[in-house]
Amino acid sequence: MRVYLSHSNPEDQSFTHFTNVTTLSRGVMDSEATHIICDGFLSSFAYKDLPGLLKLIFQKMRIGCELTIIEPDFYLISKHIFREEADIELINGVLFDSNSMKSILTMETIEKFIDPHLEVVAKHFDEDLCKSIIKIRRN
Numbered sequence: 001m002r003v004y005l006s007h008s009n010p011e012d013q014s015f016t017h018f019t020n021v022t023t024l025s026r027g028v029m030d031s032e033a034t035h036i037i038c039d040g041f042l043s044s045f046a047y048k049d050l051p052g053l054l055k056l057i058f059q060k061m062r063i064g065c066e067l068t069i070i071e072p073d074f075y076l077i078s079k080h081i082f083r084e085e086a087d088i089e090l091i092n093g094v095l096f097d098s099n100s101m102k103s104i105l106t107m108e109t110i111e112k113f114i115d116p117h118l119e120v121v122a123k124h125f126d127e128d129l130c131k132s133i134i135k136i137r138r139n
Contacts, residue, residue: 032062033060044101120134
C-alpha cells in the first residue's frame with residue numbers, strides 16, 4: 001500500500017490519502033505500507049505528540065518501505081527572513097496555507113525522533129520552499 005499523509009491532496013493518485021491519525025490507524029495495518037510520503041503532516045501536531053505519531057507511522061512500514069518526510073524547516077525560514085532573501089508572502093504560504101500548523105520543526109528535530117533501527121538514506125533542504133526532506137528506509 002502506498003500512503004500519503006497530508007492535509008493537501010497528493011499529486012500522484014496511486015497513493016491512498018490520509019489526513020488524520022484515526023483514519024491512518026484504521027486504514028493501514030502494521031507492516032502494510034510499501035511507500036509513505038508524510039508531507040507537512042508532522043507539524044500539524046503538537047510537539048509533545050511527535051514521538052508517538054512517528055512510532056505509529058514507523059509501525060506501518062513494511063520491510064523495504066521508504067518513508068519520505070517533507071516539512072517546513074524553521075531554521076531555513078529564519079535564515080531567509082533574517083537575510084531578507086525570501087518574499088514574506090512565500091514564507092507565509094509555506095507556514096500557513098494548510099491552516100493546520102501546530103509545531104515548528106527542523107531537520108535535526110525530526111532526526112531525534114527517528115527509530116534507530118531505520119536507515120536514513122537521504123536528507124536535503126529545499127532552499128526555495130524552505131523545507132527539509134528526509135528519506136528513511138526499513139531494511
